Amino acid sequence: MKTVVVLGGGITGLCTMHYLQRQVKENNLDVRLVLVEKNTYLGGKLHSAYEEGFIMETGADSIVARHKGVMELVQELDFEDNLVYNETGISYIYTNNELHAIPADSTFGIPMSLASLEESTLISEQGKQEALKDLTLPNKGFTKESSIGEFLTYYLGEELVKNQIAPVLAGVYSGDLHQLSIASTLPYLIDYKNDYGSIIKGFDANREQFVKAANKKFISFKNGLTSLIDRLEQTLTNVEIIKGVATLHVQKQEDRYTISLVNGENIGADYVVLALPNEAVQSLMKDESLNRYFNQFTTASAITIYLGFDVPDAKLPADGTGYIVSHNSNVTCNAATWTSRKWKHTSRDNKLLVRLFYKSINPAYEQLRAMTDEELATVALEDVRKSLGIEEDPTVVNVTKWIDQMPKYDLAHREALQGLLQELNKNYPNLAIAGCSYFGVGIGACIQNGKKIGEELAEELSSF
Numbered sequence: 001m002k003t004v005v006v007l008g009g010g011i012t013g014l015c016t017m018h019y020l021q022r023q024v025k026e027n028n029l030d031v032r033l034v035l036v037e038k039n040t041y042l043g044g045k046l047h048s049a050y051e052e053g054f055i056m057e058t059g060a061d062s063i064v065a066r067h068k069g070v071m072e073l074v075q076e077l078d079f080e081d082n083l084v085y086n087e088t089g090i091s092y093i094y095t096n097n098e099l100h101a102i103p104a105d106s107t108f109g110i111p112m113s114l115a116s117l118e119e120s121t122l123i124s125e126q127g128k129q130e131a132l133k134d135l136t137l138p139n140k141g142f143t144k145e146s147s148i149g150e151f152l153t154y155y156l157g158e159e160l161v162k163n164q165i166a167p168v169l170a171g172v173y174s175g176d177l178h179q180l181s182i183a184s185t186l187p188y189l190i191d192y193k194n195d196y197g198s199i200i201k202g203f204d205a206n207r208e209q210f211v212k213a214a215n216k217k218f219i220s221f222k223n224g225l226t227s228l229i230d231r232l233e234q235t236l237t238n239v240e241i242i243k244g245v246a247t248l249h250v251q252k253q254e255d256r257y258t259i260s261l262v263n264g265e266n267i268g269a270d271y272v273v274l275a276l277p278n279e280a281v282q283s284l285m286k287d288e289s290l291n292r293y294f295n296q297f298t299t300a301s302a303i304t305i306y307l308g309f310d311v312p313d314a315k316l317p318a319d320g321t322g323y324i325v326s327h328n329s330n331v332t333c334n335a336a337t338w339t340s341r342k343w344k345h346t347s348r349d350n351k352l353l354v355r356l357f358y359k360s361i362n363p364a365y366e367q368l369r370a371m372t373d374e375e376l377a378t379v380a381l382e383d384v385r386k387s388l389g390i391e392e393d394p395t396v397v398n399v400t401k402w403i404d405q406m407p408k409y410d411l412a413h414r415e416a417l418q419g420l421l422q423e424l425n426k427n428y429p430n431l432a433i434a435g436c437s438y439f440g441v442g443i444g445a446c447i448q449n450g451k452k453i454g455e456e457l458a459e460e461l462s463s464f
Contacts (some may be wrong), residue, residue, distance in 0.1 A: 014233070271461075299407055
């Protein structure tokens, strides 16, 4: 009998086991499957909190529905009846202490038409004229490995990038646009420039797919994202699940591995999957020769704060779903989602639920990081009062700190990953790394990564 151990019970580790177990059953393989998670619950960054009729997602708040593998997994789990879709509406940028609507005909703040550029209230007439150079300037050597910040500024101008695009993209990818590659963010932009001679024209030519994707493009579940994790756990009937136990060390011994747990237990494994954050993988491997790669993967941090109020969410601007903060504003947060407006299932009786984000790119981040939860709640409440005019005290407060837990796909990421995979393949056969530190930050990417590893493992096991 072969033994497969997956370390990490987040969505990647669970999907690895889900697809591996399926193949084990179908092919009647003699395999022992073990999943180890240090927390007392599964799901990792997918975790729902419940209080006074509110559902609060302490990590990711939704899943991109169109991502390959997402709906397939939901269907396989027979979980479609639990699906809920986001409400669509206006997204704003908060700048100069005012809310400015991001033009509807735009993607990540990038205009998809000249009309979209013209209607923006975030850009001066001079800035709009500067953006028109995109229509005539050819590609001057930019590739997918180039900085997306430099690329967009060169063709669309500094004002449009600074005022409208950067707040949106930096909010999504948690980093400085000049340190993020096109490949790791929006790789199709280079194709648009090369094929159509213009970023804006490229969007216009591909408008249909973006319009379709914009409608109901995010999913969650009636009882929160935790319910998907619970459903996955229910289906893992052939898997030994160990929760609440941390792993101390992964040691290679001849052609097998020994997994040492904090409770003193040792598990022998023929195959190991490390579905863990990069720093945890580095700590468990304890191999100095790999540190030059591990040390190149960088992370960002974020503090998120939910405030629930005993007031109707109708007090918010009509059709709005949230805002991103630009420069020149009187609030501290980087962004705010009007959760009860965007996700109707999160608030019983349509009471107001707001989620505020404070990221490590925030100039005040170090002071915020040192604050108590009570002090952070005071900051968040002041931001809500200034930006939305809500004067009532909250009935619910939920503070979550993700310190150094948000991978940044900067310019060094791809090269570091290639080097690490080569070293592991040479010196650590039958050991795989997985998850958002390496193969994509979205939940959809994690699902697909887990499926790929699970099916590859099953194929390997079938050869015996």
